[in-house]
Amino acid sequence: NAGVTQTPKFQVLKTGQSMTLQCAQDMNHNSMYWYRQDPGMGLRLIYYSASEGTTDKGEVPNGYNVSRLNKREFSLRLESAAPSQTSVYFCASSEALAQPSGYTFGSGTRLTVV
């Protein structure tokens, strides 16, 4: 019962480098999300995908792009990393948006941009 799997778990990037964070869920959920969590800021939504084939901006989308590759996978791409993007990134999924049973989160990616 893997749930939501994120890779990598840790990453250090230099300013200007690009990378893609991978996320996959095996619960047949329709909706998937990318959040970042910073000290004192709580969880902030970057992008979400209500269903396969759709993506929408969240609260803090600048500097990021996403791809809903299929129903299982939702990736987050940093095209030109900046120190301000140093954070912990969480992917989550749910049966539907604002699902009454809540979201299931992956274990997170700790990203440092130097």
Next chain:
Amino acid sequence: RKEVEQDPGPFNVPEGATVAFNCTYSNSASQSFFWYRQDCRKEPKLLMSVYSSGNEDGRFTAQLNRASQYISLLIRDSKLSDSATYLCVVTNNAGNMLTFGGGTRLMVKP
């Protein structure tokens, strides 16, 4: 005003104590409410949903006050293992997403 506000704490309590957290939310139309638990350097995990009639799960009791727009979490007989950050979560203003509070940190001491 933030959509969901919580006292960040930390709340330092001895083992066996009863502790309560409140959370206020701004969207009067919110329909779904949750408490999540997040351990240090781990992902958030659903602790319990909060129903209009209130609900209890073992030592944990959640209450919803729609008139005053707050939800509460009561933990009885605190254990060392209850030490974590507790996130209040409600439906966002648009009603199509969950919004997370900043969390309240609880530290249970021996």
